Amino acid sequence: MSSPVLVLIAGDTPDAPITWVKAHLGARTILARGVLEDGAAVPGVTGDCILVLPGFEAQLQLLETPARSAAQAKAAAAYLFKGALATSESDTLFAVGEPSAVNSARLVAAIGRSRLAAWLGRCARSRLTPQAIYPDCALWPASAGTAHVVRLGERTLVSAGASGGFTIESDLAPTLLGSWLAQRRRDVTSLSLNGWSVDQLAVQMDSTLAVSADMGSPDPADVLALAAAAMPAGAPNLALNTTEASRRSGSPLTPWLLAASLAVAAGIAQIGVTILDGAHDAEAATHIAASAEADFRAARPDVSRITNLRAQVTAALNSLTHTAANPVLAVSPAVSDMLVAHPDVQLEEIRHEVPGRAVSLRFSSMLPAELDAAVAALRQTSPQLNVGPMQAIDGRSSVTISMGAA
Numbered sequence: 001m002s003s004p005v006l007v008l009i010a011g012d013t014p015d016a017p018i019t020w021v022k023a024h025l026g027a028r029t030i031l032a033r034g035v036l037e038d039g040a041a042v043p044g045v046t047g048d049c050i051l052v053l054p055g056f057e058a059q060l061q062l063l064e065t066p067a068r069s070a071a072q073a074k075a076a077a078a079y080l081f082k083g084a085l086a087t088s089e090s091d092t093l094f095a096v097g098e099p100s101a102v103n104s105a106r107l108v109a110a111i112g113r114s115r116l117a118a119w120l121g122r123c124a125r126s127r128l129t130p131q132a133i134y135p136d137c138a139l140w141p142a143s144a145g146t147a148h149v150v151r152l153g154e155r156t157l158v159s160a161g162a163s164g165g166f167t168i169e170s171d172l173a174p175t176l177l178g179s180w181l182a183q184r185r186r187d188v189t190s191l192s193l194n195g196w197s198v199d200q201l202a203v204q205m206d207s208t209l210a211v212s213a214d215m216g217s218p219d220p221a222d223v224l225a226l227a228a229a230a231m232p233a234g235a236p237n238l239a240l241n242t243t244e245a246s247r248r249s250g251s252p253l254t255p256w257l258l259a260a261s262l263a264v265a266a267g268i269a270q271i272g273v274t275i276l277d278g279a280h281d282a283e284a285a286t287h288i289a290a291s292a293e294a295d296f297r298a299a300r301p302d303v304s305r306i307t308n309l310r311a312q313v314t315a316a317l318n319s320l321t322h323t324a325a326n327p328v329l330a331v332s333p334a335v336s337d338m339l340v341a342h343p344d345v346q347l348e349e350i351r352h353e354v355p356g357r358a359v360s361l362r363f364s365s366m367l368p369a370e371l372d373a374a375v376a377a378l379r380q381t382s383p384q385l386n387v388g389p390m391q392a393i394d395g396r397s398s399v400t401i402s403m404g405a406a
Contacts (some may be wrong), residue, residue, distance in 0.1 A: 056168025
């Protein structure tokens with residue numbers, strides 16, 4: 001049975017009261033709810049939560065260009081939002097959802113880092129740590145072809161599910177809804193209103209657009225809480241700031257990226273242990289240890305059980321350093337570049353005998369001059385090069401080279 005999830009439905013600004021909802025996802029029921037003032041705490045709750053931000057805090061766009069990974073989608077997002085952001089690209093955090101099963105399109109969100117930091121600070125003052133952060137307009141459940149217009153007090157969210165949406169001040173909603181529907185005419189065939197009537201919106205709608213009013217629907221905060229508790233893969237999660245590079249084992253940079261993650265985890269672990277040694281507040285100590293363990297698990301998801309965090313981080317770093325410092329990995333980029341530049345040269349043999357640090361490689365070519373040029377190219381990138389005599393083997397000119405420190 002799933003555990004209750006605490007969901008925070010943010011106000012219009014970080015210092016405004018927040019609606020908190022305890023939702024039970026398995027039973028799809030609301031267990032409790034209340035209002036959280038700035039600096040106050042949810043009764044009996046500290047730690048993890050899910051934060052739902054006003055959609056106008058983060059711009060939401062639909063990325064229709066196919067992307068094979070979230071990393072590619074984030075790279076494309078910088079161009080998708082180019083010229084539409086008040087912050088520079090370096091000061092903007094991008095988040096992408098999982099691709100749609102229908103057309104592989106993704107929802108992409110962009111938010112200023114300082115603005116997100118303000119919301120995280122608001123949660124920290126209540127001793128809460130968001131594990132997921134979603135714009136409200138990316139969460140509202142919507143079936144294909146239907147757009148929802150939901151009034152949340154002073155703001156209104158508009159959502160067409162996987163086709164995107166936005167949140168705007170309620171006073172401006174009637175003005176903007178018509179133009180937005182005109183842009184989504186291909187995707188939206190019906191309109192569902194919650195807290196609005198057709199007369200209030202005064203939208204010039206296509207006669208083929210079916211309109212309905214959900215007067216008896218559940219409280220919008222409850223709908224958002226249950227949707228957020230499910231942590232939908234299609235909604236961009238602004239709390240995800242880790243890179244996927246550590247999972248791409250084919251990249252030569254993978255060991256160094258993972259080592260950096262582990263180094264951060266080790267640093268946090270060391271700080272946590274130091275504070276634990278002198279801290280008298282048991283609750284703070286528990287929170288610090290849990291944060292350090294969470295960072296280590298994020299860097300090393302393959303570790304199933306943590307018994308001694310400091311020892312396990314040290315062991316992982318030592319193991320990774322040995323792999324990353326392997327001489328074969330060190331010389332591979334230079335050799336690869338040389339072979340690309342000299343296609344007539346072939347790598348016939350490569351040897352590395354532990355504990356020696358040198359790598360022995362044998363190259364051959366039908367053209368002695370081409371082989372000489374290849375050796376010269378290697379000298380430019382790898383000064384520590386020992387070149388053996390050129391020999392004729394099987395009708396080809398052959399030379400053995402030792403690279404790396406002895």
